[in-house]
Amino acid sequence: MMTSRSRSSDPSDEAYERLRSGIMRGDVSPGQRLVEADLVEALGVSRAVVRTTLTRLAHAGLVEKELNRGARVRTVSEEEAVEITQVRSVLEALASRQAAERATDADVEALRSILAEMKGMLAEQDLLGYSEGNSRLHAKVIEISGHQTVQRLVANLRAQMVRFQYRTILVPGRGKESFAEHTKLVEAIAAHDGDAAEAAMRTHLLHVTDNLDRTKNNRPGGAGLFGRI
Structure with a gap:
């Protein structure tokens, strides 16, 4: 351990x-x-x-x-997992706005590099690898924002979601939708458009919330339909 x-x-x-x-x-x-x-x-x-x-x-x-x-x-319930993701949507939307305002050319290049890796994973149907990239992209956006309170709160919220670490990415069709949402986010940050970046992150995590809610009882064989969000 x-x-x-x-x-x-x-x-x-x-x-x-x-x-x-x-x-x-x-x-x-x-x-x-x-x-x-x-x-x-x-x-x-x-x-x-x-x-x-x-x-x-x-x-x-x-x-x-x-x-x-x-x-x-501590074990987080299905219902609390949905609530945690709703809270994350507010916090990470704020971070996305600030990231758009603060991002340097190097920051944008780093985000696009992660996005390119995610695209490759998706093409290879490596959904768990894609999820790892997903997590890194979210973390990078928060890092670029420079908002340490958001970084601390989101880290604690994500830690409570361990039981749900493999979920929505395995929902049929969700991978392509997720990639499109992340692409929109990165392009908004690259354009230094705070409104668009905030909206893109909020929309992305609200879609994650919807999928968590819809699939919370769909756990064939007890393995769960889980994926890092």
């Missing part, structure tokens, strides 16, 4: 980042118990640091603590 401890002046911050990253990558499954003794050994820190880490993760919405039962990775 986690690698050996690296050097850090603050073991509490390091432990928090390592466990948070593990949850976001899906190394630790939703609903999985987080046993303090196991974390002490895995993270190489004291029990006090582990308790502080779990409390911080609970405040971030990634862990839930139960009286006399310890902590576990």
